[in-house]
Every structure is written in structure tokens, then in C-alpha cells.
Amino acid sequence: MALFDPPGSLQGERLEDGFGRRFSYLRLSLTDRCNFRCTYCLPNGFVKQQGLPSELSSEEIYRAVAAFARLGLWKLRLTGGEPTVRHDFTEITRKLSEIEGIRRIAMTTNGYRLVQRASEWREAGVDAVNVSIDTLDPKAFASLTGHDRLADVVAGVDAALEAGFDTVKVNSVLLRDLERSGWDDILRFVETRNLSWRFIEFMRTNDNTAFHEQQATPGEIVRDRLLAAGWEPQSREIGAGPAVDYAHPAYRGRIGLIAPYSPGFCESCNRLRLSSRGRLHLCLFGTEGLDLRELLQRDDQQEELIARIVAAMPGKSRGHRLNEGDSGATPHLASIGG
Numbered sequence: 001m002a003l004f005d006p007p008g009s010l011q012g013e014r015l016e017d018g019f020g021r022r023f024s025y026l027r028l029s030l031t032d033r034c035n036f037r038c039t040y041c042l043p044n045g046f047v048k049q050q051g052l053p054s055e056l057s058s059e060e061i062y063r064a065v066a067a068f069a070r071l072g073l074w075k076l077r078l079t080g081g082e083p084t085v086r087h088d089f090t091e092i093t094r095k096l097s098e099i100e101g102i103r104r105i106a107m108t109t110n111g112y113r114l115v116q117r118a119s120e121w122r123e124a125g126v127d128a129v130n131v132s133i134d135t136l137d138p139k140a141f142a143s144l145t146g147h148d149r150l151a152d153v154v155a156g157v158d159a160a161l162e163a164g165f166d167t168v169k170v171n172s173v174l175l176r177d178l179e180r181s182g183w184d185d186i187l188r189f190v191e192t193r194n195l196s197w198r199f200i201e202f203m204r205t206n207d208n209t210a211f212h213e214q215q216a217t218p219g220e221i222v223r224d225r226l227l228a229a230g231w232e233p234q235s236r237e238i239g240a241g242p243a244v245d246y247a248h249p250a251y252r253g254r255i256g257l258i259a260p261y262s263p264g265f266c267e268s269c270n271r272l273r274l275s276s277r278g279r280l281h282l283c284l285f286g287t288e289g290l291d292l293r294e295l296l297q298r299d300d301q302q303e304e305l306i307a308r309i310v311a312a313m314p315g316k317s318r319g320h321r322l323n324e325g326d327s328g329a330t331p332h333l334a335s336i337g338g
């Protein structure tokens, strides 16, 4: 079976949009809150907005995921904001891993608690972890995130490798200021570690337009540098994410590139998003999302919830419009779950 074919929905319905794309993967934002202040995301730190509904409770989250699982969705990513600022993060993970049909749980974190918690999260059911590190220069890291904690985060990556996750990846936003100076540090980092360092093209959001103008840099720069140094692109499994990974015999780790500005990026989209306040987003750069919250209040609302999700699918657009300078309704990625 191709990986993008759901293993069989319990409902008989399938999550499919108007372009024949099927959806097996939900990125679930557990919170908008974050303790870091990354310059490209929340440069002023998390600011609580008055008048917004509260974060989904753990019960609302299970009901939502159970409905998606009945529609054949089997992979989850827990993200945010910083998902691990939730005091019930471990408990939520454990319960989500028990939902029938959920076969894989990944998380994305800034890594600030990873060194202490990697084993606990692995044991609770997290299969794969992505840690965000944009630079290996401690001073640049502190200035970028607002926290002088690079050593802790790197220790967290090593703790994750020890804890036996299926995969450990580093997410690294490609910024013009960092792109040249840090290359040798990154090569040393991946030389001995069995992980994938993923560069992500810096995406424009409604709050970072000026910074994006200054700092955006095309992924081709990384690709050309890798090819010139003898790194080879690895074949991608059908249904794998949009990253292209490169390998080199002298390095244990791989270096990958996620290039959302490249043509065709959205063609194989297999993911949906649920915000921490219960809105379904069909695209990272789409509309304000569809509110599911009123249908997450009781166990006996599942059929209605499933019908609402299925009915939304034809509304998914063919692709984002980042290349036209249109970031949809997205102020920053912490608002939806990047």
C-alpha cells in the first residue's frame, strides 16, 4: 500500500480534496504560547490576545483526533507555539497514542526541556522528534531566540538520539545572515550524529514581512552547495514529507531541504491542521479556518463532527500563494502550528 493511502478509515469516508489529494496527517497545535522569541516568528515573545477562546482542553483534543482517525488519518504532529509548555503534554501524548488508528506521533519543539524529558516523551508514545536550531553559534542563537540556551538544546538533541526515537531531525530556518557563516559548524554537527538537519526556506507571514524581505534566501543555495561537495539526493518514499534529504559517505547524518517556494510544492500535500483553539486549517497560508469547537464538547457529537470535516475538504485550495506575496490570514506560524 502506498504510504499516502490511509490504512482504511473506520468510517468508510475518506479525507480527499477536490484535487484528489488524500489526507493522512494532522498537525495539531497544542498551544499558541511560547517561551522563546524567535525573530522570524514571535519577535516580541508570546502576547496574550484578549477575547480569544481558551486553548482546547485535553478532552476536546482527544475527541478531535478520534474523529480524524475514524476518517483514516493516522499520523499526528504535536506542535504550537511551544507544545511542551503545556503541563499536560505527556498525558495528552499518552492518550493520543491510544486512539484507534493513530500509528505515529511526532513532535516539534524548541528543545528547551528535551534534555530532561526525552525519555519520558518517548515512553509516552512520541515516535519522532524535530528540534528547532537555526544556528550553532551560541551568541547568534541567543540573539535569535532571546535565550542563551544553545548548549541545553544541543544536549536535548543528544538525549533524543539516546532515547531511541525512530527519527530525530533538526529544523533550521534559512536566513541570509546565518546562511554563510554557520556551514562548517553544521557539517561537524551531522558528521557523527544519526539525524537529519533540515533547512527550511524562510516563509513570509503577515507579521514578518519586512524581516522576510531582508532575510529570505532561496533553498537552491543549500542544494548547490551540497551537490558541489559531493552530497547525493536520496530517493523519497511516496507519501514522505516535502523534504529532499542529501547524504554523503563521510557523514553519519543527512542534510535536507524544505523549499515551500519551489514550484509544485503543494501538489502532494497530505496534511491538515488543527489550531489550539479548535479551528481546522486546510492550508498553512489559507483562511481563518473552520471552527470545530462546538462539536468537541461531548462524545455523542462525533458523527456531526466527522460530517463537518468531510464537508470542508472541497474548500482546500490547490496551493499557497506565497510567491505572490500572499500569506493568507497567517500572522506567524505559532498561531496555527508551523
Ligand code: SAM
Residues within 6 Å of the ligand: 034, 040, 041, 079, 080, 081, 082, 083, 108, 109, 110, 111, 130, 131, 132, 171, 172, 173, 200, 201, 202, 203, 204, 205, 208, 332, 333, 334, 337, 338
Ligand atoms: N516552538 C516549536 C519550535 O520552534 O520547534 C514548534 C512550533 S514552530 C512554529 C515550528 C517550526 O516552524 C520551527 O521549526 C520554526 O523554526 C519554524 N518556523 C517558524 N516560523 C517560520 C517561518 N516564517 N518560515 C519558516 N519556518 C518557520
Ligand code: SF4
Residues within 6 Å of the ligand: 034, 035, 036, 037, 038, 041, 042, 080, 081, 082, 110, 132, 333, 334
Ligand atoms: Fe516559539 Fe517555535 Fe515560534 Fe520560536 S519558532 S518563537 S520557538 S513557536
